[in-house]
Amino acid sequence: MDENALPQRPNARQRMRAQRAAEAEAATSSDQTTCATTTACSGRRLIPVSEPNAICVSPDQGTAMGDAAEPDYIPTSSLRSQGRTPDGDEDVPNPLLLPLQYPPAGPGEAGNEAADGGGGNLPPYRSAAVGTYKFEYLDHTADVQLHAWGNNLTEAFENCALAMFNYMSPLEHVRPRETRSYRAEGHDLPSLLFSFLDELLFVFATELFLAVEVHIQSFDRTSFVIEAEGVGEAFNRDIHEVGTEIKAITYSAMSIKERENDAELFVIVDI
């Protein structure tokens, strides 16, 4: 493929280089596996192979706020800020030619070879979880269905929000630098979920804000109001990977299931 044929994004190349180096290191010391699901937890977490009975540990989320000294992102509409100008870095292979590392390699990939239809080979339940997150993307002909779960409904809602953001730009590159607060209202649980995701999408559409962490501070089940806080940063072509834009949230096949210590949601989003 002609070097000049594809868009050149210098920071993406640096990022890929660093990632490859880190993976080369991790591969040699890779001795992790997933814990068996217990009744206390419905997700699958990583534990060292040498300690099969270890209590599952939370993934390291990193520090809460980033470097306070850096300036806030100020969106501009110039072509330059969209990273279109190629630079002359020739010796590094083009990142778009490298095999994709998305989602991050991990045991969560087991179910990704699931059938895409025809014959009824439906994938095992929750097996296509992205990395260590509690969400997965399910097949839909033209759009995509978000499937998120958690120990309770609040957690499931939060994970659904992350699922949405992750589809637009992989969250592994989003740093938790700023906060935004959100408020959503509905008249029943489905409309509340709809309104919550719509609000997050709206803030993304207007301010390009991606949240790598979503914390629901209050979830009122009688008046159906959610107040939440998102931690993340504004989308920047030079730093973040471009995913697929989500146009709207739909009620299509929406389902919210709650059980003892487990809740899950299905939402189809319009691409």
Next chain:
Amino acid sequence: MIAPQEMSYIRQLGPVSYEVKEGFVPGMRVPGVVYVNNALKGLIFEELQQAVQRGDHGGFLPAVKQLANVAALPGIVKRSIALPDVHSGYGFAIGNVAAFDMDNPEAVVSPGGVGFDINCGVRLIRTNLTEADVAPVREQLAQALFDHIPVGVGSQGIIPTTAKDMESALELGMDWSLREGYAWAEDKEHCEEYGRMLNADPRHVSSRAKKRGLPQMGTLGAGNHYAEVQVVDEVLDPVAARRMGIDTKGQVVVMIHSGSRGLGHQVATDALVAMERAMARDGIVTNDRQLACARIGSAEGQSYLAAMACAANYAWVNRSSMTFLARQAFAKLFKSTPDDLDMHVVYDVSHNIAKVEQHLVDGKYMRLLVHRKGSTRAFPPHHPLIPVDYQLIGQPVLVGGTMGTASYVLTGTEQGFKETFGSTCHGAGRARSRNSSRNKLDYQQVLDNLKAKGISIRVASPKLVMEEAPESYKDVCAVVDTCHEAGISKKAVKLRPIAVIKG
């Protein structure tokens, strides 16, 4: 094996049409009809089979069921129509046409029947360049277009717009572009509705929608939107092609497929929320929660139609802006002017819209609100609403193929006007889910395939390359052939891409 019960309601009407009889779902008022040929029917029935199997665990309604649910809506006239590229959508299937009687007080309007991307459509611009002229600078051309036209997630418009401009643009549509100098006067002639829906009223568009739309004015968008430089591959109807000015084999044209971006989506979302409340009040019952609708005469119905018209105008302004940017890109690269390059708009069609039209049903004229979701209007020759210079050939229909495959220009026919309210397919229609495409296809392979065909490509998102690979879509040739065979539109020109710009 689909339950024999389901299949008993489906019977073949002709070589390329199937009827879905009343009773397939409860409450059907009219039958459904599906235009599909043998090559494509497998996909549609596979969708049905999968849904029957999945049951309650996170599935989605197959297109055939959605077609039937639409046939149960109050005020629907004649039949619920599915075109060869039909696939499951929100409420209505994509590729579903339904007409409602404007003079029936019970008849409804449904945002699901228009789609989230209001006035998603295609515009074709011709040039007087040939493939030989463009071949030496093909990569620069692709790069120039990619630089001029903002694409992809988070892209921002580069044509300066204020909130006040936005209001005018929503109300005036292409007239605003003309006033601001982005469009040529003759562009309006070659656009549906002359680029402006007159019942637009920006007061019915929420400020949330306007806020979403403002930074995105003049952007291409993401998903299946694209800008392509194509060449005329085959002229199948020389008379029609000559009238359109694209009758030379190897002639270069530009095709832009885009819609109303965030504004349209927000308008649709807002309307759905409002109509859901209204449904309980007006006693409208549907088989599917997403088939939110309102009586056409109600406040919500009228408000939606006015807001939809604004979103449609916004999309036309968008396409006009991108036409302007494409003209600039070509002019700069070929050191000429757009006028000298004969960069006229051949036609601009809309495939997600609802229009008030007059149709002859069972011998009498009726005023119908025709919802076309993923379906293009295809009016026959001598219809008063098509441009003067196309009166003899019929309305041009632009059918975009997928990335790297062919696109077509068709013309409308009398038979189509009678059978499908003058509607035909819109594109290839998806065959495979985005998720499985992301997981199964290798984008390097997809890109190599494109390069092997001699196509330059610029994409903002690598993942989209896999989601949008031709393998994920139905075969556009089969779709267009089916429409041609059914007589609802006639093939005129086949186009082949040489450069693709995607978000």
